[in-house]
Amino acid sequence: MYGWLVVNGFLVSSKFSEIYDWLCKAFEKRGHSIEVYTNTELAFIDGTCRHPDFVLFWDKDIVLAKSLENMGLRLFNSSRAIELCDNKALTYVALKGRVPMPDTIAVPMTYRNIGYNDTGFVRTAGERLGYPFIIKECFGSFGQNVYMAEDIKQAEEIVRNNREPLIFQKYIAESRGRDIRINVVGGRAEAAMLRKNENDFRANITNGGTMEKYIPTAEEISLAERVCHILGLDFGGVDILMSSEGPLLCEVNSNAHFKNIFECTGINIADKIAEYIEKCLDI
Ligand SMILES: Nc1ncnc2c1ncn2[C@@H]1O[C@H](COP(=O)(O)OP(=O)(O)O)[C@@H](O)[C@H]1O
Ligand SMILES: [Mg+2]
Known part of the structure; x- marks a missing residue:
């Protein structure tokens, strides 16, 4: 099969390029050809080029992802799944x-040029x-x-100094x-x-954390797999918090880095992704 790996043209660091290499190698060693394109290169795409059999969309440029889907291309992950995880x-x-x-x-949503000029809702949230x-x-x-807000004063300050969309939790x-990271591919918890x-x-x-191998409980596995199923993720990294009432979802990453999990477990998520895409395309 012939695929595209789409990456972000503005993210230039070895931390990212290393991931791209791993992904390419996973496909190449299975005899597939894969070309890397940045979103900046694809911004002017008009649909007349040779279409790939699949697109491994390792970016968060949702508008580009939707444009590629409109051209009839199959994206892993889909634009919708990436959009739901990114935000x-x-x-x-x-x-x-x-x-x-x-x-x-x-x-509540504000406008970037206005910011949170009324922080009255912080008290109710607290x-x-x-x-x-x-x-x-x-x-x-x-x-x-x-961020962690210790009291109402800190919470208001964090909000007032920010212009981004926010959640409180x-x-x-x-x-x-402490948290548990579970990488899911094709509906299965793999590492x-x-x-x-x-x-x-x-x-x-x-941020300075250390990692160790971990065997997740059945409840944690089922939470991670269910989250990916509901969000429509082909693959993802699910962060889980441990509470006295059982595992709680922390957040989900559509483009979860997998170097750390490889170092920790020896499991190569890039290989799992390549195997899964082969299976989806019936190759
Ligand atoms: N509600 C929470 N309670 C306790 N710790 C949390 C909570 N939310 C996040 N954390 C801690 O902060 C870390 C980063 O939060 P997360 O939502 O995963 O954001 P990021 O996308 O930056 O990884 C988590 O891995 C976890 O250790
Ligand atoms: Mg996280």
Whole structure:
């Protein structure tokens, strides 16, 4: 088969290019050819070029993803699934009442040029969630845009200094500095790790967390697989918090990095993705 790997033209770092190499190798060693295109290169595409059998869309350029789908191309993941994962508020709305999650509030939308000039809603949120509570920018990764508000003053300050879409979430104290990452491919949990940080409430490795091999419980596996099924993800990385009432969904990544999980478990998610796409295309 012949595929395209679509990546973001503005993200230039070895952390990303390494992932792209792994993905290409996974297809090439199965005898498939794959070409890498950036979203900047594809911005002017008109549909007359040779169409690939599949597109591995390793980007979050939803508009481009939808344009490619309009041309009849099959994207892994689909534009809709990427869109739902990329925005933590949309993830929450899609899953609310269907899987266990910490109590979450989608912050009312404001305009970027105006910002949150009225923070009155923060008090109501604090009364419902208690303190501390978690504030997340809807578009963020690696724990970089996740904050903890210890009291109303801090919460208001974080909101007032921010112009991004936000969610508020109940802080799951039992899970402080710990979460479980489960990589799902084709509806199956393929690899898992436990991430820990003794010095920060965020367990992300990029943020200083450490990882260890982890055998997830049946409940955690079923949560991760169900989340991917509901969101329509072909593959994804599901973050799970551990609470006294069982596992809770933290967030979902459509383009989950897989180098750490390989180092931790020896499982190569790129290979699993290539196998899965072969199966979907019946090759
Ligand atoms: N509600 C919460 N309660 C406790 N810890 C949390 C909560 N939400 C997030 N965290 C911690 O913060 C980390 C980053 O949050 P996450 O939602 O996964 O954002 P990111 O996209 O930046 O990884 C999580 O891995 C977890 O360790
Ligand atoms: Mg995360």
